[in-house]
Amino acid sequence: MEGLNFESAMTRLEEIVEQLESGHLNLESSLAAFEEGVRLSLYCQQELEKTDGQVQRLLRKLNGEYELEDMET
Amino acid sequence: MTVQEYITVSVLNAYISSLLDQDELLQEFWLKGELSGYRFYKQSGHSYFSLKDKDATINCVMFKSRMHTVNFQPEDGMEVLLRGYVSVYARQGKYQVYVEEMIPYGTGSLFLYLEKLKARLAGQGYFDTNRKREIPRIVNRIGVVTSQDGAALQDILRVVRQRQPGARVILAHSSVQGSEAPRELATGVRMLNEQGLAEVIIIARGGGSLEDLMAFNSEEVVQAVYASKIPVISGVGHEVDVTFCDLVADLRAATPTQAAQFAVPDYTAVLKHRDELTLRMNRCIQKLLANRLERLDRCLMKKVWTQPQGVAKRQADRLILCQQRLGAAMLEKTKDDRYRFTLTAQGLENMSPLKVLTRGYAIATMEGTVVRRIDEVSEGDRLNIELIDGRVKVVIQGKEKVERWKG
Numbered sequence: 416m417e418g419l420n421f422e423s424a425m426t427r428l429e430e431i432v433e434q435l436e437s438g439h440l441n442l443e444s445s446l447a448a449f450e451e452g453v454r455l456s457l458y459c460q461q462e463l464e465k466t467d468g469q470v471q472r473l474l475r476k477l478n479g480e481y482e483l484e485d486m487e488t
Numbered sequence: 489m490t491v492q493e494y495i496t497v498s499v500l501n502a503y504i505s506s507l508l509d510q511d512e513l514l515q516e517f518w519l520k521g522e523l524s525g526y527r528f529y530k531q532s533g534h535s536y537f538s539l540k541d542k543d544a545t546i547n548c549v550m551f552k553s554r555m556h557t558v559n560f561q562p563e564d565g566m567e568v569l570l571r572g573y574v575s576v577y578a579r580q581g582k583y584q585v586y587v588e589e590m591i592p593y594g595t596g597s598l599f600l601y602l603e604k605l606k607a608r609l610a611g612q613g614y615f616d617t618n619r620k621r622e623i624p625r626i627v628n629r630i631g632v633v634t635s636q637d638g639a640a641l642q643d644i645l646r647v648v649r650q651r652q653p654g655a656r657v658i659l660a661h662s663s664v665q666g667s668e669a670p671r672e673l674a675t676g677v678r679m680l681n682e683q684g685l686a687e688v689i690i691i692a693r694g695g696g697s698l699e700d701l702m703a704f705n706s707e708e709v710v711q712a713v714y715a716s717k718i719p720v721i722s723g724v725g726h727e728v729d730v731t732f733c734d735l736v737a738d739l740r741a742a743t744p745t746q747a748a749q750f751a752v753p754d755y756t757a758v759l760k761h762r763d764e765l766t767l768r769m770n771r772c773i774q775k776l777l778a779n780r781l782e783r784l785d786r787c788l789m790k791k792v793w794t795q796p797q798g799v800a801k802r803q804a805d806r807l808i809l810c811q812q813r814l815g816a817a818m819l820e821k822t823k824d825d826r827y828r829f830t831l832t833a834q835g836l837e838n839m840s841p842l843k844v845l846t847r848g849y850a851i852a853t854m855e856g857t858v859v860r861r862i863d864e865v866s867e868g869d870r871l872n873i874e875l876i877d878g879r880v881k882v883v884i885q886g887k888e889k890v891e892r893w894k895g
Contacts, residue, residue: 435772449773456766481683
């Protein structure tokens with residue numbers, strides 16, 4: 416699950432569902448795909464519910480570093 | 489009269505110049521006015537003119553190096569918008585505007601200018617549709633380049649909160665009109681790219697006149713959006729025409745609100761999609777398992793599992809039958825052998841020397857060896873004659889060969 420982001424997770428999940436529905440997989444592959452699918456599904460949910468809902472302003476400091484400053488909105 | 493401390497003209501002009509140069513406001517601004525006394529020197533390539541309004545006038549110079557930004561034929565009386573800075577021309581003791589960029593102001597001439605700029609940018613490939621990037625289906629961090637005080641930001645925030653309450657908004661504040669706007673908008677896009685957290689960038693402002701939107705038509709903004717590694721959605725509210733920022737962006741929205749809708753999918757819709765995929769997956773695997781279970785059940789229904797004792801009994805029966813047959817065969821065989829044994833025993837009895845002796849025969853032996861033939865003995869040999877109830881010792885006095893039967 417390295418380098419996973421929501422987009423790739425969702426796409427992979429869609430692939431898995433299609434593979435499973437095609438019925439071309441044998442039992443072992445199906446179960447492995449299912450296991451991966453469950454993990455991806457959970458990951459997607461977590462990503463969706465990862466909430467901070469912050470609004471921040473991006474500022475560049477004099478030394479060139481970036482800083483995020485919370486904003487009242 | 490004493491000699492006062494004094495300075496030279498050069499020093500004075502240099503001092504004034506340094507004052508002006510320190511002033512940030514004078515370093516870059518947009519200036520609107522009417523062209524007057526426009527002169528273009530072919531040899532040097534520089535232009536000199538004044539810009540004036542009802543009550544004031546100022547000298548302007550535009551050097552050859554900046555003339556390429558002029559996409560129209562300047563004429564006296566024309567309203568123009570120019571970007572530049574103020575500095576002192578020491579030789580004449582004048583302050584003047586050093587023009588960096590000049591565009592026509594007013595709808596007619598502005599359109600003409602925009603047409604030419606558009607053709608140039610298009611020619612450089614900025615608006616090619618085949619290089620547009622996909623907007624990710626879901627993003628958690630949205631970069632926004634707009635004014636922190638504008639309605640556009642509020643519109644965007646409202647949509648984001650509605651659709652995906654958890655999404656984070658990172659604002660790169662920028663003015664959205666005026667002389668600073670092109671540079672600030674471009675900087676905002678670049679900063680978000682450098683900082684790298686945003687997954688999509690919305691560059692936006694609310695509606696306005698063509699003049700108000702000029703920053704979004706600037707080459708600087710077009711270049712920044714073009715160079716952005718993060719997909720950019722342009723959301724500039726306007727009715728008349730698209731801005732160049734719209735054309736170069738990966739996706740164009742008609743308003744900031746729509747831009748936010750494009751950037752942030754409906755949270756509940758995405759959740760629903762995920763739920764549906766999960767459900768479909770579960771259904772598949774259940775079906776698969778149900779199918780396997782059914783096959784297993786069918787196997788388990790076979791007699792061998794339901795009535796194993798039946799199978800065992802059949803095997804036991806077979807075993808018993810085998811045993812019986814084996815027993816019978818053994819019996820048969822031993823019966824035969826017993827008969828043969830009886831016969832043999834009888835034969836043995838008949839052959840017994842004792843039996844022979846009782847019938848009146850005798851056995852002659854010499855030195856423990858049975859004498860069978862006449863030739864084995866000679867006269868004078870001592871023999872033992874075995875009778876049924878004793879032994880006679882004899883000496884051979886004579887012998888004679890007799891033919892008993894033809895052997």
